[in-house]
Amino acid sequence: MTDELRVLLDQVAQDLWHAVEPSAEASRRLWDELESLGLTLVGAGEALGGSGGTVSHAAEVAKAVGRHALPLPIAETVLVASWLLESAGLSIPPGPLTVAGAGPGDSLAGRLDGSGLVISGTAEGVPWAAESARIATVVQAGGQWLVALVDPALVKVEGGVNLAGEPRQRVHYEVAVGEAGYRTLPFTVEEVRQRAALSRSAQLFGALEGTRELTLDFVGRREQFGRPIARFQAVAQAVAALAAEVSLARVALAVAIRAAEDEQAGEIECGTAKVMTSRAARLVSAAAHQLHGAIGVTAEYPLHQLTRRLWSWQDEDGTEDEWSARLGAAVAGDDAWAVLSAIEPGTCRSRKDTA
Structure with missing residues (x-):
């Protein structure tokens, strides 16, 4: 199954990406095509919105991103964000996902109140923050680690790119997340x-x-x-x-x-x-x-x-x-x-x- 997945990924990447000039619009079209094939949520359980499969399958998707130099946050989505959400019991939304709050330079703080979770502070070098549908944000509050789904439209994102031209952005938080939007993480x-x-x-x-x-x-x-x-x-x-x-x-x-x-x-x-x-x-x-x-x-x-x-x-x-x-x-x-x-x-x- 892993070899078959690799062949499929290679063929899709060659047909849809290398045939066009690199651009933001081309990246969106490629994401939509991969998502329609269920490849952007490989490795996540179907019960919470994933496509099923194992870590090996998700890793093949991440490898394809590197092998074909695809300008997409697929690795962040399939191997980290969806894993976080599934582990915590949160439904996995469609669209690109990224992760913030786990970097050693991040300074996020969480506070639980009667209406939910309030997150404040700054996360550094977040991959594809502005381009993602949601940011899976890791924060400590009430003596426990939580993961919350945050809409990037509700936070301030400052632009930045790495040497490859991929977005690596600073995200400033001052946002409240309702009780349905966060869960306790079963790990650190x-x-x-x-x-x-x-x-x-x-x-x-x-x-x-x-x-x-x-x-x-x-x-x-x-x-x-x-x-x-x-x-x-x-x-x-x-x-x-x-x-x-x-x-x-x-x-x-x-x-x-x-x-x-x-x-x-x-x-x-x-x-x-x-x-x-x-x-x-x-x-x-x-x-x-x-x-x-x-x-x-x-x-x-x-x-x-x-x-x-x-x-x-x-x-x-x-x-x-x-x-x-x-x-x-x-x-x-x-x-x-x-x-x-x-x-x-x-x-x-x-x-x-x-x-």
Whole structure:
């Protein structure tokens, strides 16, 4: 089913996106088409408005966003926002969704009163805030973590973009949400950050795949001295190193996705996926541009659409260094051996859970 979904996503992206000039209107048309096919809510339960499926299916959608450089908040919708809403028991509305309030730089405060929840403060770097139908806002109030559905028309959104030109906006809250619009989260904000890192890792891996495929195609077609440059030893070695980084990222992401499906994904799994995909983004983008030469930096050639996303996403939802430090701290305490040996080989489950 996962392979079939990937084929469908690739075909839809090629037919609907690459056939038109990139624009806001084209993005809206692409979203509408994907939504009509049920692809924008893959992984969310049908009982609350989703399309059904697993975390693996949702991850395939996020990968497609990266692989085809789609300017859409699909990864935020399928892997984070809909997961938050479903976990809390809130119905999932149609349209693009994004998440605010879980970033380390956010300063949101919640207050419960007789009429509902009042949210105030500022959330930084919210993806696609103004372009979303609703913002799934995470806030603490009354000693508990809550998630509320907020209409972006009711908050102040200040523009901003990342290096890839994708909206990353500051959102100022002073808004009241009725009792029907929020629920208690069954987990902490730290778990939301881990899920966001998993989502960004899936996007990164998709862009890594796209960069690898584009580079392999180029070195196979580009000729020098009467033969493809892929046959030169130095080029072949560079291509092999690039492919190895993508493969390492694939393994780390697969482990995290499997753990998420078993509801056991935590700091180790999600952090490792983000470290390895961010590391690969740094190394693969450099190798790809070196192998392409001058054509790789032209506006007409698609490589920059992928590498600008790699450069942006590698630092979003936790940088390689930040997650590396957290992973190091997790295994550097008195129970380091217990942490390192807790995973049964070939699985994402603790030995104590399978005893």
